[in-house]
Amino acid sequence: MSKIAAWLDDRTGYRTWVSETLYLSIPGGARWRYVWGTTLLMAFCVQVITGIFLWSAYSPGVQNAWESVYYIQFEMQGGWFLRGLHHFTAQAMVILLALHMLQVIIHGAYKAPREVNFWTGLVLLQLVLAMGLTGYLLPWDQRGFRATGVATNLAGLVPFVGDSIQKLAVGGVAFGQHTLTRFFALHAGILPGLLILFIIVHVKLFRRHGYTTPPQTEEKKKVVGYWPDQFLRDIVASLGFLAVVAAIVIYFGGAHLEAPADPANPSSAARPEWYFLFLFQTLKYFHGNVEFGSSLVIPAAFFGAIVIPGMIMTFLALMPFWGKWKWGHRVNLLFLCILACVIFTLSGLALYEDANDPDYQIARQQADWEAERIHELVEANGIGFEGALARKYEDPLSQGPLLFEANCSSCHRVFGHDGLGNELAEEASAPDLGGFGSRPWIEKLLDPEHVAGPDYFGNTAFAEGDMVYFVQDSVGYYEEEQSEALEKGIIALSAEAELAYQSDRDDEARASGELDEGIAYLKDDTNECSACHAYRGVNEDGFYAPDLTGYGSRDWMIQMVSNPEHPQFYPDSNDRMPAFEEILSQREIGLIVDWIRLLPPPEYEK
Amino acid sequence: MSNDVQPASTAEETPEPPRRGFFMQAVAACLGVLFFLVPFASGIVVYLDPLRKRERSKPDSEETPTEGGPQAGFLFVANLQEIPEDGTPRRFPIEAEKVDAWNRFDNVRIGAVYLRREGENVIAFSAVCPHAGCFVEFKEAREQYECPCHNAIFSVEGERDDPKHSVSPRNMDKLKVDETLLAQASEVWVQYLQFQAGKKDRIEIQ
Numbered sequence: 001m002s003k004i005a006a007w008l009d010d011r012t013g014y015r016t017w018v019s020e021t022l023y024l025s026i027p028g029g030a031r032w033r034y035v036w037g038t039t040l041l042m043a044f045c046v047q048v049i050t051g052i053f054l055w056s057a058y059s060p061g062v063q064n065a066w067e068s069v070y071y072i073q074f075e076m077q078g079g080w081f082l083r084g085l086h087h088f089t090a091q092a093m094v095i096l097l098a099l100h101m102l103q104v105i106i107h108g109a110y111k112a113p114r115e116v117n118f119w120t121g122l123v124l125l126q127l128v129l130a131m132g133l134t135g136y137l138l139p140w141d142q143r144g145f146r147a148t149g150v151a152t153n154l155a156g157l158v159p160f161v162g163d164s165i166q167k168l169a170v171g172g173v174a175f176g177q178h179t180l181t182r183f184f185a186l187h188a189g190i191l192p193g194l195l196i197l198f199i200i201v202h203v204k205l206f207r208r209h210g211y212t213t214p215p216q217t218e219e220k221k222k223v224v225g226y227w228p229d230q231f232l233r234d235i236v237a238s239l240g241f242l243a244v245v246a247a248i249v250i251y252f253g254g255a256h257l258e259a260p261a262d263p264a265n266p267s268s269a270a271r272p273e274w275y276f277l278f279l280f281q282t283l284k285y286f287h288g289n290v291e292f293g294s295s296l297v298i299p300a301a302f303f304g305a306i307v308i309p310g311m312i313m314t315f316l317a318l319m320p321f322w323g324k325w326k327w328g329h330r331v332n333l334l335f336l337c338i339l340a341c342v343i344f345t346l347s348g349l350a351l352y353e354d355a356n357d358p359d360y361q362i363a364r365q366q367a368d369w370e371a372e373r374i375h376e377l378v379e380a381n382g383i384g385f386e387g388a389l390a391r392k393y394e395d396p397l398s399q400g401p402l403l404f405e406a407n408c409s410s411c412h413r414v415f416g417h418d419g420l421g422n423e424l425a426e427e428a429s430a431p432d433l434g435g436f437g438s439r440p441w442i443e444k445l446l447d448p449e450h451v452a453g454p455d456y457f458g459n460t461a462f463a464e465g466d467m468v469y470f471v472q473d474s475v476g477y478y479e480e481e482q483s484e485a486l487e488k489g490i491i492a493l494s495a496e497a498e499l500a501y502q503s504d505r506d507d508e509a510r511a512s513g514e515l516d517e518g519i520a521y522l523k524d525d526t527n528e529c530s531a532c533h534a535y536r537g538v539n540e541d542g543f544y545a546p547d548l549t550g551y552g553s554r555d556w557m558i559q560m561v562s563n564p565e566h567p568q569f570y571p572d573s574n575d576r577m578p579a580f581e582e583i584l585s586q587r588e589i590g591l592i593v594d595w596i597r598l599l600p601p602p603e604y605e606k
Numbered sequence: 607m608s609n610d611v612q613p614a615s616t617a618e619e620t621p622e623p624p625r626r627g628f629f630m631q632a633v634a635a636c637l638g639v640l641f642f643l644v645p646f647a648s649g650i651v652v653y654l655d656p657l658r659k660r661e662r663s664k665p666d667s668e669e670t671p672t673e674g675g676p677q678a679g680f681l682f683v684a685n686l687q688e689i690p691e692d693g694t695p696r697r698f699p700i701e702a703e704k705v706d707a708w709n710r711f712d713n714v715r716i717g718a719v720y721l722r723r724e725g726e727n728v729i730a731f732s733a734v735c736p737h738a739g740c741f742v743e744f745k746e747a748r749e750q751y752e753c754p755c756h757n758a759i760f761s762v763e764g765e766r767d768d769p770k771h772s773v774s775p776r777n778m779d780k781l782k783v784d785e786t787l788l789a790q791a792s793e794v795w796v797q798y799l800q801f802q803a804g805k806k807d808r809i810e811i812q
Contacts, residue, residue, distance in 0.1 A: 062706065149739055149740075150738045150740065153738050153739040154804070156803065156804060157804045157805075164657055167656040167657055168654070168656055168657065170656070171656050171707075172656050172706075173656075173800075173811045174706070174800075174811075176707060177706050177707040177708065263716065264717070266741030266754075268741070269754075270740075280755075280756075283738065283773065284756045284757055286773065287771050288771070288775060299775040299806065301737065301773065301775070301804050302804070359743075359752070360754065363754060406696070407688070410690050410694070423747075424746050424747065425746055425747045426746065578685075578687050578688070582685060583684070583685055583687075583688055
């Protein structure tokens with residue numbers, strides 16, 4: 001065995017290499033304090049290993065990126081843990097980097113003769129942040145898409161060449177296929193290559209200069225080799241780090257995945273990764289433009305996003321030059337203190353402002369809901385060739401609120417809001433459609449207290465019409481017996497809608513015979529309904545109010561929305577309602593109708 | 607082969623100091639650079655492709671616009687009746703053909719505009735914030751446009767209250783509306799353009 005080793009050493013010289021690597025001497029002995037550099041290196045190793053495995057399952061492409069990440073996250077065995085480990089180690093690396101840098105500066109390890117090593121460290125810091133920025137986009141979800149869009153727009157602010165930088169980063173004028181392929185090449189090729197190169201230089205230089213030991217150890221003269229004393233401490237610290245990250249991964253169930261990027265629908269909840277929040281917040285304070293003469297106008301945001309961070313980095317890079325003097329070092333420490341305070345304050349402010357902004361909270365909830373919903377849709381239907389976004393566009397729960405808000409909420413509400421959960425300042429000028437066609441909805445329509453209120457006809461042309469008159473002057477004075485008969489009429493009318501959330505109640509009524517009694521009530525041409533409305537062949541010719549056959553059903557609603565002036569509805573008395581068949585496609589009208597029909601009234605929610 | 611048993615340490619003998627002249631060294635260095643230049647330059651040329659000015663694909667533009675029809679470059683956005691009469695802006699998606707590298711999509715949403723009535727006219731604004739490119743939202747409760755990212759605020763006319771104290775370097779981007787079609791057919795056709803974010807002047811992205 002020893003012969004083979006000797007032969008190998010003869011051919012390769014590996015023993016020198018091993019002893020150089022392992023037996024670096026540490027004056028003053030091994031210390032826990034020295035573990036951070038190695039821990040950082042080990043964290044990078046975790047990223048390389050997990051990254052390459054993720055790579056084997058990831059596909060950069062507009063119709064594939066989110067989908068492949070979804071598949072890793074929810075379908076592949078252990079995928080959530082692998083992705084979570086990569087995601088949270090990335091974040092932890094930023095913390096480790098900050099600690100490592102603080103330590104280097106506080107202990108004066110940046111001073112001569114270690115300047116160059118300090119600079120390679122600063123380059124590594126930039127590279128790690130660039131890895132974070134490029135990695136954030138790769139899942140192609142709403143959050144990464146929007147936040148990265150802002151980042152590339154900021155690159156465009158650089159005078160003269162900004163536009164070209166932006167185009168090169170984005171791979172064209174708009175985010176798309178080539179943005180992904182380029183970001184992926186950066187994230188998995190160029191940046192890690194540079195990182196490895198600079199890590200090698202960084203470690204080589206570190207080994208050349210050795211550990212920055214405290215001054216008093218010079219007297220003790222106790223020298224210990226790296227192996228195994230310091231290595232043991234390093235690996236224990238690295239394992240501790242890994243354990244913490246793994247615990248976080250398990251606690252959160254892996255990394256979050258938002259809904260797929262949708263260029264047409266903004267996500268107002270998009271925020272950059274937490275370690276960029278201070279830059280995000282900084283941008284709120286840079287107003288307007290800075291004009292240099294009349295020819296050169298530079299947006300103030302350029303200073304906030306690029307010049308000031310650049311100046312901070314420059315100051316950090318120059319620190320070693322005056323750091324060798326006692327007061328110079330103190331200035332550096334003070335600068336670092338202020339920088340840390342500013343970053344903490346700005347990040348805290350960004351979080352505080354969002355936490356106290358009701359609009360942001362609604363957007364945040366909406367984004368979470370969308371993420372959950374697309375997950376349900378994909379689970380139920382799979383992902384087609386055209387990507388997961390297509391599932392969202394055919395889903396009433398996803399599209400209904402947006403279409404309602406855009407097309408209906410100028411007059412109507414659902415349960416008092418605009419479809420997206422926003423309360424509007426103006427009162428609705430048409431009925432509230434939340435729970436339309438359900439028993440509680442019809443009961444209130446036939447309730448003298450509600451019929452002329454803002455949720456029904458109060459703000460419409462029918463406020464003083466026959467229906468309101470009938471409800472207030474007739475139903476309001478019904479005897480108990482008449483009311484009971486009307487109740488059954490309501491049950492029968494509501495059953496026409498065939499609402500899924502009411503089907504149990506409808507079945508009960510059918511079984512108990514109440515439904516038939518109700519139908520008979522509605523058909524009875526001696527009662528007041530048929531004075532105006534047609535219903536199942538009764539009063540087919542003479543009616544002038546909406547047909548009650550199939551009232552509130554999907555077809556009835558689609559036809560009503562398509563053309564309210566159709567003879568079946570309000571041929572002569574339509575109040576402001578446009579014929580939406582001229583505005584929306586049948587598919588879009590169907591989505592709005594399906595969505596309304598999915599929302600049970602609060603009376604049904606337990 | 608007797609050479610094989612020679613100790614490897616011979617390789618560690620210091621090489622002879624170069625005796626050749628400056629010329630040889632320069633040639634050697636240049637050839638070395640040249641070698642790497644070939645693969646690197648051929649990659650860079652492709653990488654710089656996004657900077658190339660592309661001819662806009664104009665499948666329709668060669669046809670002369672029919673009398674009374676839409677002008678070239680204008681897109682149908684909405685019917686006039688869809689816009690609230692009281693002057694409240696309403697957001698509409700812009701659907702158009704989109705080419706993304708090798709993909710061509712018909713009628714996809716490429717952006718959004720706000721339309722607002724002003725008497726007989728319709729005013730159109732791009733929904734993209736001129737500051738950093740997020741989508742602004744019209745808040746009816748406060749009657750202003752608000753950007754969810756860095757808190758830019760614009761009046762209902764799309765203007766900043768106090769340009770010196772707004773994060774946005776310019777007002778919202780107003781877009782042209784085809785007045786003839788609006789008057790004749792009550793249809794809103796908008797010339798949808800996108801502009802570089804963060805700049806004081808409107809510079810079209812193309």
